[in-house]
Amino acid sequence: MATAARKAPAKSKSRSDGKSAGLSAPKPVDFTKDEELDAYRRMLLIRRFEEKAGQLYGMGFIGGFCHLYIGQEAVVTGMKMALVDGDQMITAYRDHGHMLAMELSPRGVMAELTGRRGGLSRGKGGSMHMFSKEKHFYGGHGIVGAQVSLGTGLAFANRYRDNNNVTLTYFGDGAANQGQVYESFNMASLWKLPVIYIIENNRYAMGTSVSRSSAETDFSHRGASFKIPGIQVDGMDVRAVKAAGDLATEWCRAGKGPLILEMQTYRYRGHSMSDPAKYRSKEEVQKMRSERDPIEQVKARLLEKKWADEDELKTIDKEVRDIVADAAEFAQNDAEPDPSELWTDIVL
Ligand SMILES: Cc1ncc(C[n+]2csc(CCOP(=O)(O)OP(=O)(O)O)c2C)c(N)n1
Ligand SMILES: [Mg+2]
Numbered sequence: 001m002a003t004a005a006r007k008a009p010a011k012s013k014s015r016s017d018g019k020s021a022g023l024s025a026p027k028p029v030d031f032t033k034d035e036e037l038d039a040y041r042r043m044l045l046i047r048r049f050e051e052k053a054g055q056l057y058g059m060g061f062i063g064g065f066c067h068l069y070i071g072q073e074a075v076v077t078g079m080k081m082a083l084v085d086g087d088q089m090i091t092a093y094r095d096h097g098h099m100l101a102m103e104l105s106p107r108g109v110m111a112e113l114t115g116r117r118g119g120l121s122r123g124k125g126g127s128m129h130m131f132s133k134e135k136h137f138y139g140g141h142g143i144v145g146a147q148v149s150l151g152t153g154l155a156f157a158n159r160y161r162d163n164n165n166v167t168l169t170y171f172g173d174g175a176a177n178q179g180q181v182y183e184s185f186n187m188a189s190l191w192k193l194p195v196i197y198i199i200e201n202n203r204y205a206m207g208t209s210v211s212r213s214s215a216e217t218d219f220s221h222r223g224a225s226f227k228i229p230g231i232q233v234d235g236m237d238v239r240a241v242k243a244a245g246d247l248a249t250e251w252c253r254a255g256k257g258p259l260i261l262e263m264q265t266y267r268y269r270g271h272s273m274s275d276p277a278k279y280r281s282k283e284e285v286q287k288m289r290s291e292r293d294p295i296e297q298v299k300a301r302l303l304e305k306k307w308a309d310e311d312e313l314k315t316i317d318k319e320v321r322d323i324v325a326d327a328a329e330f331a332q333n334d335a336e337p338d339p340s341e342l343w344t345d346i347v348l
Helices: 033-058 073-080 096-101 106-113 144-162 179-190 238-253 284-294 294-304 310-333 340-343
Strands: 088-090 166-174 195-201 230-234 259-264
Touching: 033 073, 033 096, 033 106, 033 238, 033 294, 073 144, 073 166, 073 195, 073 238, 073 294, 096 106, 096 294, 106 310, 144 179, 144 195, 144 238, 179 195, 195 238, 195 310, 230 238, 238 259, 238 294, 294 310
Parallel strands: 088 166, 166 195, 195 259, 230 259
Antiparallel strands: none
């Protein structure tokens, strides 16, 4: 191939402030003491739960796929803080954090990971397939990008019922290159559906970096052809996420249609449980952990403002660890599904 043809074109000027629709990324609002403590507890629950899931996997209690959310906790936590009752959430397979954020029971999630009858899908779904209509959580999907169309359908139902609820539809930077995402964008914009497309840009799709796989690496622009505005958000700062969540939910509830939030985040662990980790350096991961960690950011603010001291934070950690230990205990000792369950919950 001729060298000229391989030459990278000049980068287009960034429009990450969503100006095309008169939208700007909101400034992170200061949290009250209660909000900081709430965010701290919620994020810590996800972190400790995932650490335990990783341990149980190593011990052989969990089999198959298992994608941990460690590092990305601020995204679901900040968004959940912007929701009202009845708002819905749907995501891909990296879903444990989303379920805990939507307050599904830690026992139910962990027992599903170990394939026990007390699991949320009675031990038959595993890590990627859990749902709770009661908590407005619609999965848990293993086909990359498929949940984007389903989330758009949920938003269509809300619009049809005129119930003022919004649907958070999460997907990854890799999923953002799937075709059905754009078919969904078109319909969502055409029909002004109340859906927030949250692209969790954790910089990698399995072992492929965004710059290797994406022609447009500013994901907030991905809706431009469909007149869907987008905003880039610091997904490591739970306050920035909450501010963007407030803006986006208000936007949808005002009948203005869909919105894209690109959450700039990072996963610390491998893609799934076996990951050669050759696509990034240990230093890159370490730098994120030590400089941008979402939980440490909240902890530092709590200590600085003297809203909590080290002992109080340790007490919260102990309470969270107890919840996770209880879930793990249950998940290891609960019975496996009865063989007759092979014939239930299926369409023959
Ligand atoms: C349609 C489809 N193609 C390929 C895969 C295999 N696959 C599983 S996860 C994944 C990467 C997706 O990355 P991203 O959307 O960035 O999400 P992340 O894992 O980073 O959360 C791929 C290609 C799949 N499950 N479904
Ligand atoms: Mg990714």
